[in-house]
Amino acid sequence: MRPSAWMTEERRSLHALAARFAAREGAPAVDRWREQQHLDRSFWTAAAEHGLLCCGVPEEDGGGGGSVLDDFVVLDAFVRSGLSPAPMQVHNVVVPHYIVRYGSVEQRRRWLPEMAAGRMIGALAMTEPDSGSDVQALRTRAVRDGDDYLLTGTKTFITNGATADLVLLAATTDPTARGRGISLFVVETADCPGFRVGRVLHKMGQHESDTAELFLDSVRVPARHRLGEEGAGFAMLMGQLPQERLLVAVTATAAIERAVELTTRYVNERCAFGKPLIAQQHVRFEIADCTTHARVARAFLDDCVGRLDAGELDDVTVSMAKMWFSDLEGMVVDRCLQLFGGYGYMDEYPISRMYTSARAQRIYGGTNEIMKEIVGRSLVDPPAATAEAR
Structure with a gap:
């Protein structure tokens, strides 16, 4: 992996720490987490003790006193260790940065230390059964x-x-x-009359990440x-969407690089017709492409991260990134899986789990079709469009 300009010496140390932690505390537990469909609470508190939340x-x-780029570093390390990024994406990046940016001093002091210590797990609740990408169409009511x-x-x-103690809704x-007419509320789920977790949904991939239905029946939330x-x-x-959509690019790049690394190692070790797979020209061409x-x-990601750090990441660029990176992740992982042959289709192989996990990237954070619409609208010449309308 080519060193990134934003990966300072301190962040390289953080990455190494996160990688060691994920390998020791996460990777051995993944199969059990996939069965129970959520991370252990002890994993969150242990991550906090290592300064990774x-x-x-x-x-x-x-918190850690860094920037969102430090959270990106942790996510990159976790993906490379074979952990689903979704739980940490929401808890480490999405929810706390809303509170940092928009919360009062009282709100920040109440919730952020608890999240950083792993005592309160965060969730973001926007999507409804009848409104996904169309956030303005949500029906959940808040009556004063x-x-x-x-x-x-x-x-x-x-x-x-299903495991959240704090839901930003x-x-x-x-x-x-x-x-x-949309407002945001923080719901503390403990001892909360009217709040109920429905089904934990069984997904195509990312099984260790709990994904649930939530029901609210006159849940009383203080105006504060x-x-x-x-x-x-x-x-x-x-x-917050530019930062959140860039998360897809961060985790997709880590997954792409991991897929190429795993596959390169495999085709050098696996033999067919009396020689390593890499000896076949087609295999070499596939690996060269990937x-x-x-x-x-990596170059595109570094440009986007630099723009974000400078406060210059615009909606069109990050929409391009979310769309392109998630499409690319699916394509590269698919081609890598093919080189594993029948083993690639077996769930016990990392490349198989990467394949099913990658599919969600094109859906959440705004579907890729929405991203294309944002980019497409930016290319319409206003005078020409007005003339055509006439």
Whole structure:
């Protein structure tokens, strides 16, 4: 792997620490986690003890005092160790950075130290049975009742949903206003009347990541647990999307590089017709193609991370990245799996699990079709479009 400009010496040390931790505490437990469909609570607290949770949260809020790039480093190491990134993506990057950016001092002090210590696991609840990419169409209601809100609705496909202690939830406080009527609330799930976890959904891949349905029946949430102003939720969601969508690029690049590494090793060791697979020209060409794709992906990722760090990552660029990286991950892993032959189809082989895990990347974080629409709209010439409309 070519060194990235943003991978400082300190981050290389963090990466090495995360890799050792994942190999020791995570990899041996993956099969059991896949059976129970969630990570052990002890894994979260152990990760916290090693300084691997909420690295990008300020020290005064109980975090590591770094930036979101440090959280990216941890995710990269975990993916390379064969762990599903989804639980950590949500807990380490998505939820805490909403609270850092939009929370009051009281809110930050209440929740962030608990998340950084692994005592409260975070989840983000936006998706509903009838609204996925169309966030403005959500139906979960939040009705003001004195100093509280009463939340009623259903959420689905919620990562960490069954194990979360803290759910950052989007609800409409004004159904007539669509986007301008959405607000964000933090729901503490312990001893919470009306809050219920439904099914833990059985997915194609990423089985160690719990993905659940959530039901809310007049759940009483204090108004002080609303994040930001009433009606500002949609703007907050849009403001965080570039960072969240770049997560897909980070984990996809790590998966692509891991797939190429595993496959290169395999075709050098596996023999067919009396010689290693790598001796066959077709195999060499396939590996050459995939290695080239990995190199290009790393360069594109480094550019995007640099833009994010400088506060210059725009919606169009990150939409290109989310779409392209997730498509590329699926393609490269598929071609690598083919070189494993029948073994590649066996669930016990990492490449098989990588194949099924990769498929979700094109769906969550905004489907790739939505990403193409964002990019496509940016290419329409306004005067020409107006003329055509006439």
